[in-house]
Amino acid sequence: MELELVRWLTENLPAHPLLRIGIGDDAAVLRWPTDGDLVVTTDGVTDEVDFILSETDPQLVGHKALGVNLSDLAAMAAEPVAAVVSLVLPRKGCGGRDAKELAIELYRGMLQLAEQFNVAIAGGDTNSWDGPLAISITAFGQVTQRGPLMRSGAKPGDLLLVTGALGGSILGRHLRVEPRVREALLLNERYELSAGMDISDGLALDASRLAAASGCGVALRLDQIPISADAVRLAACDRATPLEHALGDGEDFELLLTASPEVAEQIIREQPLGVPVTIIGECVDQRGLWKYGDQRQLLPLDASGYRH
Ligand SMILES: [Mg+2]
Known part of the structure; x- marks a missing residue:
């Protein structure tokens, strides 16, 4: 599953000027745009806690998972730059979708929001298990000349x-x-x-x-x-x-x-x-x-x- 997903991601993640090496290598490489401070935040969402996957469009779940992280960058008055995505998928999939199809729908939701805010999806990790869907995202932003809002x-x-x-x-x-x-x-x-x-x-x-x-x-x-x-x-x-x-x-x-x-x-x-x-x-x-x-x-x- 992971190989097929990586292939899908390689074909569907848009290029980003700051993303030197994206999905497919051992780690992502980003060109940092300025010498300003880096702002990092991480937040996760879990099925049955933050949403009910069986009743929700998985694109919306992906949107939310990235959105809460971008909201934390906004809270610091930082410009979003990139995000990395860690998925733990239910092995059996959900709602007639297998785990790979579910992952792709989640990514579609994230990608729409990423495009809106010019965020590079720089990489990630995908696993599956017998438990519920969990998504953890770490987002990177840069402070403006005004500095962070605290x-x-x-x-x-x-x-x-x-x-x-x-x-x-x-x-x-x-x-x-x-x-x-x-x-x-x-x-x-x-x-x-x-x-x-x-x-x-x-x-x-x-x-x-x-x-x-x-x-x-x-x-x-x-x-x-x-x-x-x-x-x-x-x-x-x-x-x-x-x-x-x-x-x-x-x-x-x-x-x-x-x-x-x-x-x-x-x-x-x-x-x-x-x-x-x-x-x-x-x-x-x-x-x-x-x-x-x-x-x-x-x-x-x-x-x-x-x-x-
Ligand atoms: Mg907050």
């Missing part, structure tokens, strides 16, 4: 911003990950951001992580959180409210950013992205996660996030 730079008084709308990703967006790469690069280039990350485990939990990394607290303006239509739809058929979905659901893959009030208000005025940017709170001296009471006093907010 979680740790927020200061009390900074405003908290978010791209897009939150909650209910389980209705489909969790698979159709749209990594905010261009958005992060543009914002980091044009504005002085103090901190940033991507939201993968739910706004409440990830906001509390950003605050902890920055040594401050975060107070959310609950009435200003952009709630996705999916969160509203989901709330109609379970016991959580749309806001609870927006706060707690995982896998939004939107950007959570901080900036001084002047910069944040400029971003809001200019709305430079194709997706809306919204101010949803501020950084405060008191560590922890907070919401505002009726008298603008800080009340503790539960940071419970996404549970698989």
Whole structure:
């Protein structure tokens, strides 16, 4: 199976100017484009945890596996360059596809996204076993002249911003990950951001992580959180409210950013992205996660996030 797959990959992986030696040798060789710092991230997805393979188009699974990695590069405001892919396939295949056909469909999904962001699929490893499908991807990016965007730079008084709308990703967006790469690069280039990350485990939990990394607290303006239509739809058929979905659901893959009030208000005025940017709170001296009471006093907010 592996030989046939390698043949398919050799014929179907597009050339990339930075990829000197791709699939087929013992290791890949990349020309590193600048003398800037390399950003590396790795993330895996597994059948029955991150998706249900028997109910999902494997191209979407491939898309997601690469998308979550590109989202982490976006979170650092790094330009994606390359990725390596490790597949562990169910030996019996799935849904009428044998293991090789399954691998090819996964790769087709990855390749569409890789092309969109000019990422070289530099190589990988393929095995099969009697367990469920698991995909592990390591992605490489480069920082821009602005340097990496980190979680740790927020200061009390900074405003908290978010791209897009939150909650209910389980209705489909969790698979159709749209990594905010261009958005992060543009914002980091044009504005002085103090901190940033991507939201993968739910706004409440990830906001509390950003605050902890920055040594401050975060107070959310609950009435200003952009709630996705999916969160509203989901709330109609379970016991959580749309806001609870927006706060707690995982896998939004939107950007959570901080900036001084002047910069944040400029971003809001200019709305430079194709997706809306919204101010949803501020950084405060008191560590922890907070919401505002009726008298603008800080009340503790539960940071419970996404549970698989
Ligand atoms: Mg992340």
